[in-house]
Amino acid sequence: MKKYLLLVMVTLAGLTGCKKSDTSSNFDATAQAAADDAKIKAYIQTNNINATRDDSGVYYQVISPGSGAYPTASSSVSVNYTGKLLDGTVFDSNSLNNYALSGLIKGWQYGIPHINVGGRILLIIPSGLGYGNTAQGKIPANSVLVFTIDLLGFK
Numbered sequence: 001m002k003k004y005l006l007l008v009m010v011t012l013a014g015l016t017g018c019k020k021s022d023t024s025s026n027f028d029a030t031a032q033a034a035a036d037d038a039k040i041k042a043y044i045q046t047n048n049i050n051a052t053r054d055d056s057g058v059y060y061q062v063i064s065p066g067s068g069a070y071p072t073a074s075s076s077v078s079v080n081y082t083g084k085l086l087d088g089t090v091f092d093s094n095s096l097n098n099y100a101l102s103g104l105i106k107g108w109q110y111g112i113p114h115i116n117v118g119g120r121i122l123l124i125i126p127s128g129l130g131y132g133n134t135a136q137g138k139i140p141a142n143s144v145l146v147f148t149i150d151l152l153g154f155k
Helices: 002-017 029-046 106-114
Strands: 059-064 076-085 090-100 120-125 145-154
Touching (some): 106 145
Antiparallel strands (some): 059 120
């Protein structure tokens, strides 16, 4: 009987000691979105960028429009891209070939349909439409992302 009582007490102590700390409940998405928007506006002004804000909150500048049809969120795209943080740190530069746009970050899903094949676009993406409040490799949590993307093709 003492063994069972001890086992129950140890189990209860273990369960109460494993209480998960939930920092996401302290995260204020509205405040983060406002902070991101202020950072983006300052970046645009400092770098003399003529950007447009779409309804999603992504800022974009069509550098070269390309020609033909526009991709949609259900398209598969082929692109060359460079991704940077606002401080200019490059975190990625690569190509994607025939990749489902729906499988990429929301900022790309909203931004890439603003250009045609052969076009180049600058996307400035608030953290909520990027990786949010989760760090990803070289990208810190709550980072505004800046991408230069060449749309090579889509299906």
